[in-house]
Amino acid sequence: MTTPQLRLYNTLTRSKEVFVPIDEKNVRMYVCGPTVYDFAHIGNARPVIVFDVLYRLLRHLYGKDHVKYVRNITDVDDKINARAAERGISIRDLTEGTNRIFQEDVKALGCLEPDVQPRATEHIAEMIAIMQKLIEAGHAYAAEGHVLFAVPSMADYGRLSRRPLDEMIAGARVEVAPYKRSDMDFVLWKPSRDNEPGWDSPWGRGRPGWHIECSAMSWKHLGETFDIHGGGIDLVFPHHENEIAQSRCAFGHDVMANVWMHNGFLQVEGEKMSKSLGNFVTINELLHTDKFGGRSWPGEVLRLAMLKTHYRQPIDWTVKALEEAEKTIKEWRRLLRGASRSNAKPSENFIAALSDDLNTHAAVTEIHKLAVASKSPSGEPYDRQTEMVGCLEIIGFDEFLKELPDQDDVTSDIRKSISEVGAPKAGIDLKKAGQLITARLEARKAKNFAESDRIRDDLLAMGIQLKDAKDPVTGELTTTWEVKR
């Protein structure tokens, strides 16, 4: 079997490179997960979806049992402390509750669970071990209950973000704590007051800095070096730069991860998303409220809208784009009516598109092409359908595929449409609608148009729009329908 060549853009080298796993029986990827202090917003969803697709692609290429995906949960952080105090609840309650919602949100977006979702608070021992190694090696020092990383001790610090060390020192403008040896040194450990969460350590009771968590968790679950490290582009500096510094200096390797991947940012309707602009929107709100565009959106629509833009490009999150994505999904659902899920296999072009630095847009284009081919009366539409199913599995439309309408199941189709429209239309009596549709089809076949039009009007009043068709093979009259907004 020939494994298609996977090429990924590596921020370290600023170029696309052929991906060669350290161990192709154990391909390892780490992605920075959420800090669980509040609902995840739609920008947070981007890396989750993007790297979910990469995870699925890697599993396809290397085998399900040969890929390990780790996405952490940051459950210790000063923002968490502040938020818990604000709301008058315990830190534990806040992080547990927030994480639960995050998991639900992400599942609704069609993302697989990573193999491991480690929590920062459960890796304090590993953090302490790394800090001790760093201190022994002269890359870190303790001062006034803090542990700091000595940035000047690392000759090629700044390689990922391409910031020369000397310039950074010259340009530092943050007020410098007196215990820092160099302006650039960053915190690995800091002391906690009695009312702050803290753990015992050789340097007293304290809590970890942000960056050390990821070094500890990736080490524990993936080893000293691994294949892919992902996250948002804003994490390049300082977070990922500092992770690299910690892990490389602690373990003495030239690299921490071989490939560093970063997704671009998201804007909302052409503007930066921010609470002050009032365009801040969470995944939960998109899924369950009418805050964005006056309606709620199915997870699969959000997912497709996200994948229509290459992950490194900035993406503009608009109502129009969501509507377009929904239209596409409806079209796919129609074309795949009655399609079988067994023996589904993605087309070669599709895998080639994804293998080119995760070009999800080109991959979606390939699905469109298969859709067109499946419409053609000549040829083998069922093969094209099967390939479409295979493609959709890889980009994570499992739930969508599970709910494909049967060729002749009246109510399942109506039910699906209703779930898309949301609660307001849910008052429709499915059984009655099904009976009416059947009766109307009979009347129409008998050319009793007065009766059939009357029923059609009744159904429209209920919000059900009929669409007549003729079976291309048998010439038999048929009817499909959708729920109108």
Next chain:
RNA sequence: GGCCUCGUGGCGGAAUGGCUACGCAGAGGACUGCAAAUCCUUGUAUGGGGGUUCGAUUCCCUCCGAGGCCUCCA
């Protein structure tokens, strides 16, 4: 100020040293008892100026424009 992206048709958005995908919208046609839907066909684009080249949207320079990071925000 430093570093880094990006400017492709009405909109979204890929790719490429030679013919610029795909989707949406638009237009035309077919089908249909009518409506809706569906099917077929189709117009329209590489920000400005230089350079390299037989040839540039693609490579280089420059100008204009948009955005990001440098502030524990994906």
